Every structure is written in structure tokens, then in C-alpha cells.
Amino acid sequence: MRHLLASLTLATVIAIPAFAAEPEPVDFDMVNRIRDEGFNHSQVMETLEYMTDVIGPRLTGSPALRRANDWTRDKFSEWGLKNAHLEGFEFGRGWSFSKSVVRMVAPREAQLYALPLSWHPGTNGVIRGEAIKAIIKSEKDFEKFKGKLKGKIVLLSDGGKPSIPDKPLFRRLSAEELAKREAFRIPDDEPDRSDRFAKIFHFQPKLYAFLKEEGALAVVRRSPRDAALIEASAYMHKTGESPDIPAVAMSSEDYRRLLRLIEHEQTVELEMEVVARYYDDDPKAYNTIAEIPGRGRNPQVVMAGAHLDSWFVGDGAVDNGVGSAIVMEAARILSALKVKPRRTIRFALWGGEEQGLYGSAAYVQNHFGTRPPPADEEKAKLPSFFWFSDTYPVTTKPEHEKLSVYFNIDNGSGRIRGIYGEGNAAAAPIFERWFTPFHDLAAETITLNKTGGTDHLYFQWVGLPAYQFIQDPLDYGARLHHTQIDTFDHVQAKDAKQAAVILASFLYHAAMREERFPRTPLPHK
Known part of the structure; x- marks a missing residue:
């Protein structure tokens, strides 16, 4: 980063030597107060513990997410924030499960580890049937299995290859890794990924209709992870589009055993009981919004956000309960210090991120700007999510001019090590100054590279400054992300406190700047 900043500074001096810019101001007295409140009086883990242990997993559309919405709204109000409320967006059906038991009963008895796929029905009691391997990847494969699936439990996945662990499960970013992230990657002409997803999206209803017509009892898919870690994410949440057949994701080790037995011409019988239910009383899901008001009648706004929803197999602690707790803790810190910011500081806890950034997408399009459908x-x-960044023109709304900057937290519980600058060269020297009080906390890396997959994207796609922090990976991707062990035990308390303090400081300084945060050009063809 020092090389990047030196280059930027030299370019500025050469271009306008008589008007060298003043360095970005840092209020070190306020930083001291934020550090004291955040390190010595933290509530971030208490907030997270209630969210994960008491409320539990927060699948979008479920009663649990709505309880989390109500609880976070009330907590914001309790801490003195203003205008705490929920904003709804169209989503579809809610879903939850309370029981999943899968056993092999022939050629021998064995307990199998499996969890239901989201938005799939229960079994309505215990069902039993022969397992059959049926790899069906397109409509062309239907003919091969016509008349063969009645009364069967269908194994739809291949076996894959067992993984060989060759990296530490838990790790922090090294100096070398951080240096690599600083180096700017010049964008390539990336291929359109949406065609592949479109095929999957449109094929799933046809597949389930075929299985239902053929009389299949249930579906089993292999979890994409090894070591008995289960991911059971499915996406058919729209009203009227739910599958008619129960389905589970099974541990890879159990699933491969079933395939081996079938390949050796053993008759494999399974017994399955899944209790699941849908919720159709409200087709909307919700974002939680609250703020610390700025000065004047119509101040500009700075924002921070994290997605409150989670998948359902674990408790959604590192993805993304801790991110929500960090955002809430930053709000609590600033409110406890009774800050009087120039700009309004707004906090958002998004719903629907896991299914395609639904909550932040709706908020951005309702408040800031839109792009036409393809x-x-x-x-x-x-x-x-699969086409919004590719269509033109961007049409902005009046609030677009009022938003100064947005910060997002969604990479697990690892401490903040820096920030992705999203190609905004003017932001780099500002971030460098704002990180100055936190070099002792290992936070100083700034890269102009972009990052994706989370809720800052829609802000960026309508031309607003929006940023995700660089965080230590810990064991987020190695074993926690979207699995049943995503629980409170795996959250690093010191890291969460560090992140909340840095976020609170960034928000304060963004809210107090003389000028609105610099922007890159509006997206255009």
C-alpha cells in the first residue's frame, strides 16, 4: 500500500505542485474514546450470543428471521438510535425443519448423516425405499430413467473425489498474502456466467416435475464438503415453485458408501423421516434499519450494513451473525459516546443475502437507483444478481446524491486487515489515514481491487462508493461457511471487538468529513 500511496502522491505533486492537498484529518481524541468503549465495555459477544443461541438460524422468510428483525430493531432503539424500523421486500415462502432422520436398513443397518434441503417438503411420516443412482443433468437424461424410479429414493449426485487436507484449517493472512492483495488486477473481459446459472435455474422445476411424475419417493444429494460437513442450501423459495418431493443433503462419506454398494450390485434400502413446514402468511422478508441523525434538516448519509439472514443447518454465527453483531456494536459505541455527526449514520441489517442479495438489492433500488431488466x-x-451489473442505463433517484459511503461486514469473524478500494484511487489516501490509529491492530492494507459476493455490490452497481473489508479467513471457508458447525463457539471475540472499533471509527470520520466521499464514474457502456 505504501508503494501505491507514494505513486498517487507523486502524481498529485507533479500535476499540481502549488496545491498539495492537506492530509485527511483524523480525530485521535474520538478514536481513543471509541477504543475505550469498544474494548473495555464491549457488548458484541452478548449481542451475537442472543442472536445465535436464543433466536438461532435465520433463514430468509422464516419466523426466526422475523424475530431477529424485531429484536434488532428494538435493540437499536434501546441503545438510543432513531427511526428504527423494518423495510419489507418481496421474497416468497418461509420454511423450517424440526427433524431429519435417515437410515440405511439394507444390506445392513446404519445411521446416515443427512439434513433436508431448504424449501423442500417433509416426508409426512417415515418412508422406505430402494436407493437408485440417477445422474440427471438435463432433460435429455429423462428418457434413461423413465419407468425406473417409482417407489425409489433417488441419488442425484455423483460421488466426487474425497478431498486431501493439505492446508491449515485455521489461518491468518500473512504479510506476503496481504502484499499480493495490494497488487491491482487489471480487469479481463469476463465471460457471462448467467447462462450457466440460467440453465440450472430453469432445469430444477422440470427435474422435480419429472421425478414426481415417475413416482420417486425422495431425493438424496451429496454434500459438497467432506469430513461429515453438510451444506443443504437450495433456492426454490418462490411461492408456487416449491418442489413436491422431499430431499436431503447427505455427508459425502455416507453418500459414497451408498454408491459403492450399488456399484457392487447390493440392494440398498433407506428409511427417511423429515419434518418440515412452510410459512405463507407473509410473502415479504425484511431489512432492519436504524440511524444516528445528522445535523440539519436534510443531511447526507453514511451507512454500514451486514446480512442478518443465514442458512439453517448451523446457527449462522460466522455467516453472518457476527457481521450483524459488529455493525450493531459500532452503532452502540457511537450512540454511547453521544456523537453529533454532520451526516446521518445509518445502519442496515439485510435479509435475503444468501438467496441473491435480495434485501440490499431492494433497498438500493427503492432509495438510490435502478437498472433496466435484460x-x-x-x-x-x-x-x-445475475444480470443487474450488465444492463444500462443507470437511473438514479434523489437519495443517490445524499449517500456519501457504505461499509459492509460479511467475511466471518476474522479481524479487519484492510479494505478493498473497488477501483477508487481517490479513496486510498483517505483509508490510509483512517487506518493510522489501528496499525497496532494489524489493520493497514488497502487495495484498489474489487471483491464480490455480498451486499456492497448493488451500491457499487448504481455508482455509489461501497466497500467490504479485508478480514483474516480463520476457518471460515475451511469448515464453517454454510455448514452445521457455524455456531457461536467458532467466533473469535477479540477479532469481533477489533472490527467493531474500526468500523465505528470509519463511520465517524466519514460522517464528519468536510466533503462527500469521492466517487468513481457512474457505470456506463
């Missing part, structure tokens, strides 16, 4: 009707049926 001309291709099939592509337009996809969630907007």
Missing part, C-alpha cells in the same frame, strides 16, 4: 426474457426471470 431484453432476454429467460435471463430476466433470473434473480437480478
